[in-house]
Amino acid sequence: MKIVVEIQRFNPETDKEPHLMRYExxxxxxxxxxxxxxxxxxxxxxxxxxxxxxxxxVCGSDAMVVNGKERLACKTLIKEVAEKNGAVIRIEPLQNxxxxxxxxxxxxxxxxxxxxxxxxFIPEAKSGNREFHQTxxxxxxxxxGTKCILCVSCxxxxxxxxxxxxxxxxxxxxVQAARFNDxxxxxxxxxxxxxxxxxxxxxxxxxxxxxTRACPRGIKITKTINLTxxxxxxxxxxxxxx
Amino acid sequence: xxxxxxxxxxxxxAGLYAALEAGKKGKTAVLSKLYPVRSHTxxxxxxxxxxxxNVEEDxxxxxxxxxxxxxxxxxxxxxxxxxxxxxxxxxxxxxNKGLPFSRTVAGLIDQRKFGGHTRNFGEAPVRRSCYAADRxxxxxxxxxxxxxxxxxVAFYNEFxxxxxxxxxxxxxxxxxxxxxxxELHLFRAKAVLFATGGLxxxxxxxxxxxxxxxxxxxVLSRKGVPLEDMEFFQFHxxxxxxxxxLITEGxxxxxxxxxxxxxxxxxxxxxxxxxxxxxxDMIARAIHTEIRKLRGIRGDGSVNDYVHLDAAHLxxxxxxxxxxxxxxxxxxxxxxxxxxxxxxxQPTAHYAMGGIPTDLDGRVLFNARGHAFAGLYAAGECAxxxxxxxxxxxxxxxxxxxxxxxxxxxxxxxxxxxxxFPALAPDATGPAKNRMQKLKSEGxxxxxxxxxxxxxxxxxxxxxxxxxxxxxxxxxxxxxxLRERYKEVRAVDxxxxxxxxxxxxxxxxxxxxxxxxxxxxxxxxxxxxGAHARRDYPERKDGRWxxxxxxxxxxxxxxxxxxxxxxxxxxxxxxxx
Numbered sequence: 091m092k093i094v095v096e097i098q099r100f101n102p103e104t105d106k107e108p109h110l111m112r113y114e115x116x117x118x119x120x121x122x123x124x125x126x127x128x129x130x131x132x133x134x135x136x137x138x139x140x141x142x143x144x145x146x147x148v149c150g151s152d153a154m155v156v157n158g159k160e161r162l163a164c165k166t167l168i169k170e171v172a173e174k175n176g177a178v179i180r181i182e183p184l185q186n187x188x189x190x191x192x193x194x195x196x197x198x199x200x201x202x203x204x205x206x207x208x209x210x211f212i213p214e215a216k217s218g219n220r221e222f223h224q225t226x227x228x229x230x231x232x233x234x235g236t237k238c239i240l241c242v243s244c245x246x247x248x249x250x251x252x253x254x255x256x257x258x259x260x261x262x263x264x265v266q267a268a269r270f271n272d273x274x275x276x277x278x279x280x281x282x283x284x285x286x287x288x289x290x291x292x293x294x295x296x297x298x299x300x301x302t303r304a305c306p307r308g309i310k311i312t313k314t315i316n317l318t319x320x321x322x323x324x325x326x327x328x329x330x331x332x
Numbered sequence: 333x334x335x336x337x338x339x340x341x342x343x344x345x346a347g348l349y350a351a352l353e354a355g356k357k358g359k360t361a362v363l364s365k366l367y368p369v370r371s372h373t374x375x376x377x378x379x380x381x382x383x384x385x386n387v388e389e390d391x392x393x394x395x396x397x398x399x400x401x402x403x404x405x406x407x408x409x410x411x412x413x414x415x416x417x418x419x420x421x422x423x424x425x426x427x428n429k430g431l432p433f434s435r436t437v438a439g440l441i442d443q444r445k446f447g448g449h450t451r452n453f454g455e456a457p458v459r460r461s462c463y464a465a466d467r468x469x470x471x472x473x474x475x476x477x478x479x480x481x482x483x484x485v486a487f488y489n490e491f492x493x494x495x496x497x498x499x500x501x502x503x504x505x506x507x508x509x510x511x512x513x514x515e516l517h518l519f520r521a522k523a524v525l526f527a528t529g530g531l532x533x534x535x536x537x538x539x540x541x542x543x544x545x546x547x548x549x550x551v552l553s554r555k556g557v558p559l560e561d562m563e564f565f566q567f568h569x570x571x572x573x574x575x576x577x578l579i580t581e582g583x584x585x586x587x588x589x590x591x592x593x594x595x596x597x598x599x600x601x602x603x604x605x606x607x608x609x610x611x612x613d614m615i616a617r618a619i620h621t622e623i624r625k626l627r628g629i630r631g632d633g634s635v636n637d638y639v640h641l642d643a644a645h646l647x648x649x650x651x652x653x654x655x656x657x658x659x660x661x662x663x664x665x666x667x668x669x670x671x672x673x674x675x676x677x678q679p680t681a682h683y684a685m686g687g688i689p690t691d692l693d694g695r696v697l698f699n700a701r702g703h704a705f706a707g708l709y710a711a712g713e714c715a716x717x718x719x720x721x722x723x724x725x726x727x728x729x730x731x732x733x734x735x736x737x738x739x740x741x742x743x744x745x746x747x748x749x750x751x752x753f754p755a756l757a758p759d760a761t762g763p764a765k766n767r768m769q770k771l772k773s774e775g776x777x778x779x780x781x782x783x784x785x786x787x788x789x790x791x792x793x794x795x796x797x798x799x800x801x802x803x804x805x806x807x808x809x810x811x812x813x814l815r816e817r818y819k820e821v822r823a824v825d826x827x828x829x830x831x832x833x834x835x836x837x838x839x840x841x842x843x844x845x846x847x848x849x850x851x852x853x854x855x856x857x858x859x860x861x862g863a864h865a866r867r868d869y870p871e872r873k874d875g876r877w878x879x880x881x882x883x884x885x886x887x888x889x890x891x892x893x894x895x896x897x898x899x900x901x902x903x904x905x906x907x908x909x
Contacts, residue, residue, distance in 0.1 A: 149372070
């Protein structure tokens with residue numbers, strides 16, 4: 091089918107403002123949007139700035155806004171976003187982060203927020219050199235957070251960051267903290283508490299669910315954030331009672 | 333100019349592990365052309381092979397033997413024994429760093445069957461693969477990156493290494509392009525480790541990421557470093573039809589079965605004992621043969637034909653718990669639910685057994701006699717120890733990253749603690765600067781897309797699963813011609829900042845060099861062994877060919893040599909399953 095792909099372009103060396111450019115291209119309905127973008131880059135406009143790698147939704151490189159919604163380009167089939175011949179697909183870079191070039195955004199703040207919550211294993215000291223014990227049901231407790239590929243979609247979709255508080259820690263960082271806080275082998279929740287329990291931290295979340303809708307890995311982000319809020323409240327209560 | 337004791341090039345499993353080790357002893361930085369969490373280690377699915385014996389009896393001995401036989405006896409046996417022994421410690425180490433393995437009811441790391449892994453030297457399949465659903469690679473990459481953050485490892489993200497500085501057999505650093513600014517930078521070092529991954533993008537249909545373009549192998553090769561066993565490239569039997577996206581061997585480890593158009597479990601004819609858990613090269617050839625004999629699902633014997641991977645009998649629950657990602661790929665891209673219908677699969681270019689030759693400590697060798705450069709290391713898929721010989725067993729790649737990535741990092745650490753910065757050659761940065769200038773200069777040749785397509789078509793048709801002398805001879809000529817034409821390629825986009833077009837042209841140059849080397853080595857080896865299968869030489873010939881191939885790229889010629897194989901433990905035998 092013939093489709094029109096409208097892409098927001100911005101070259102920091104020549105442009106003062108972003109602008110839209112239109113490309114007409116033939117595409118198979120069952121093919122990936124990423125394949126179409128790479129075809130445009132190869133045959134029509136090599137200057138298109140785009141990040142991509144695995145092309146099947148596990149590396150998180152090609153998150154972008156497609157027809158107004160955050161998607162991974164390699165997990166989006168043309169038929170999902172273009173219904174008939176002549177349909178227009180609008181493509182923009184992720185939101186809430188500065189644009190570096192075209193569809194490439196500066197992820198520094200996203201990764202800084204991620205690092206902020208101490209997103210690594212802090213176990214108790216252990217004797218012996220075998221594995222920590224963990225039952226299948228204990229393993230399920232933190233399954234959600236392990237699926238995260240740090241694709242930045244949730245951060246982009248968050249209306250709090252966009253309209254209310256640009257300093258909000260963001261959904262991914264909280265999910266990554268929860269991955270460890272809920273891991274029966276981890277003992278680091280005390281160290282992570284201060285990194286979550288502040289106004290721009292977990293409490294800025296307003297349960298708007300846009301993150302959950304945007305997540306290409308189907309992580310129940312809002313639920314995880316709210317469970318973490320509850321856990322923090324309980325911990326603080328226990329601390330007061332002592 | 334930047335100065336570090338140790339530089340790691342590549343931020344996948346091997347690179348990150350090496351960084352953790354080297355960082356204990358010296359000022360270390362990782363240069364990666366991708367953000368580390370985008371590295372292709374993250375796409376690995378099936379598991380890490382290690383003889384923990386959590387689910388049934390197992391021994392490192394058996395694992396080592398399976399690896400040697402799986403490699404069709406081209407595996408260096410000392411390397412395989414070391415891999416299997418250290419695998420156990422390495423898996424516990426990963427778990428102790430937080431890796432979220434799937435668990436047995438008793439709370440131990442769970443293990444499942446995998447192709448070519450047996451108990452008691454080939455008796456029957458054994459549960460050796462330690463796994464995290466079908467996302468084991470993702471978990472390893474995330475865990476190691478988290479540990480690097482915890483330990484304050486320095487990262488230079490989206491820096492592309494375009495040249496390595498070697499002078500009097502000592503490595504003194506690299507030249508890297510900063511994607512953000514378009515500037516070249518000299519990184520001076522006492523030691524450099526390359527962990528840049530594979531080169532599947534030589535082929536048209538591949539499980540590999542766009543980023544897998546053999547950068548480490550190419551950069552070193554152009555500087556006079558030999559490459560080893562480049563003719564051995566694995567085609568994974570079960571890529572998704574038409575797309576090449578990997579469907580893990582773990583599906584068959586859980587009980588999935590390959591069927592032809594007649595519904596037959598055709599592996600009964602090709603590997604009576606191991607069936608669908610035979611080594612990958614054997615299954616890829618079996619599928620190829622079934623299709624050629626018009627027993628593929630389409631029945632037309634064309635390149636578009638395929639077979640079925642039937643996992644419906646496993647049930648929704650097992651698939652949901654143990655194979656959730658591949659179920660999602662199948663639903664997303666083909667509209668097929670594996671719990672209901674079989675998945676259409678065909679072989680896909682997957683893994684490079686060959687690469688930069690190293691010793692057991694990851695030191696890069698410059699000849700067949702085991703002499704190593706000072707301060708130059710390689711680990712992971714871009715290296716060739718050789719742990720995989722002529723064919724790699726599933727789950728052995730992830731083990732290799734953590735065993736040999738760690739060993740290389742350790743040796744590096746010890747080395748830089750005592751070494752001085754080596755002298756650089758006069759005008760060390762000249763060649764890299766000239767190359768970039770040429771790309772940006774006026775010229776007729778545009779970006780090179782046509783060359784890329786022709787290379788991939790040539791490699792797929794002539795240096796694929798089944799090869800013959802005539803086609804390979806033609807392929808070598810074609811690739812030489814493409815390399816000539818590549819010299820005229822110029823960047824259409826001349827901007828400096830975030831110029832991904834220039835990056836793609838550099839990557840294409842790497843692939844062309846490596847494709848020529850691979851095709852030349854494949855043409856030279858007149859036998860069939862492991863993944864290298866020739867219609868004109870269908871037998872394995874140990875008398876003449878039980879040796880590794882070495883290849884030097886000298887300007888526009890490939891010069892070949894060889895290197896002995898360590899067969900000190902098991903006598904090579906016929907490889908049947």
